[in-house]
Amino acid sequence: MTSRRFGRHQAWWIAASILLLASWSPAPSAADTLKERLEARMGLRAKPMFAPSGRFRTDGGEVFVLDRTGSKALLKFQNRDEIWLLEGHPAPRGDTVFKNDVGETVLRASKLGGLTLFTRQTPDGQAVMLAGPAEPLAGRRSLSFGVLFRAMVVSGHRATRAAQHPMTVTLVDTATLETSGPVADAAAIVAEAFEDLDRSGRRDLLARWRRVNLKLGDKADVKADGEVLVIVLNPRKGVAGRPSSARIMRALKRGR
Numbered sequence: 001m002t003s004r005r006f007g008r009h010q011a012w013w014i015a016a017s018i019l020l021l022a023s024w025s026p027a028p029s030a031a032d033t034l035k036e037r038l039e040a041r042m043g044l045r046a047k048p049m050f051a052p053s054g055r056f057r058t059d060g061g062e063v064f065v066l067d068r069t070g071s072k073a074l075l076k077f078q079n080r081d082e083i084w085l086l087e088g089h090p091a092p093r094g095d096t097v098f099k100n101d102v103g104e105t106v107l108r109a110s111k112l113g114g115l116t117l118f119t120r121q122t123p124d125g126q127a128v129m130l131a132g133p134a135e136p137l138a139g140r141r142s143l144s145f146g147v148l149f150r151a152m153v154v155s156g157h158r159a160t161r162a163a164q165h166p167m168t169v170t171l172v173d174t175a176t177l178e179t180s181g182p183v184a185d186a187a188a189i190v191a192e193a194f195e196d197l198d199r200s201g202r203r204d205l206l207a208r209w210r211r212v213n214l215k216l217g218d219k220a221d222v223k224a225d226g227e228v229l230v231i232v233l234n235p236r237k238g239v240a241g242r243p244s245s246a247r248i249m250r251a252l253k254r255g256r
Contacts, residue, residue: 055134058117058126066107067137073098074137074239075106081188083137085239101220102246120200139238140181148175151184156212158191162198163206173216182235186214186242190231193248205252222251 053067063078073086075098086098086106094111108116108125115128143151152169159167169187173179190212197205210227220243221232231248234241243251 053136055131056128057131065134069136083239101244140185142177143180148180155187155191159194162194169212171214179235186233189245193245
């Protein structure tokens, strides 16, 4: 009887030990937190915030390319010349906001991968969906002097239509093959700034100007010299080396 009880007791302990060993797992490391395990179980950690370079569409149908292959994000709207340089900043709840060179928030990325686009037409933001892959964005390449001249003339015509009086866009320094692309890009951005002011009903801000001079320098800037608007650019810095249309518009609103 005693041996039978002992046998049953021993068998119970053996079974309990087997169950305990089966359910035991090594202690988590410092990096293996409960949050990380929950995220992994839900499939959140496996998802990147968003594609390094992709084509996106808003709920309102606006399409743009976002390129995060470099140290700073680049964004280009469909059917527009301008490539925007955006700098990321930490935001509440672990989000990231991307701002342009005048501090306006253009994009907000949630820590779970959602994107919201902010524009002057939609200041409260629009949800963004990935529409497909896209090639990384790049500034204009070297242009022949004939192509550069035509680009400057076209920008002057666009500025003239927006201002409703004759405007010229001129490079005051000597162009080279290395500077030709960034100079043509800066000229197009000036034209976009003038057109945006015209579309927003602020053509009065363009009445003062008769000429736009593009000047090579160390740092992007917008200056006034009487009736001449001076745009300073550094071609070596690419998109970061010239002011955005938003910065040009802000300078015109301030009467600089």
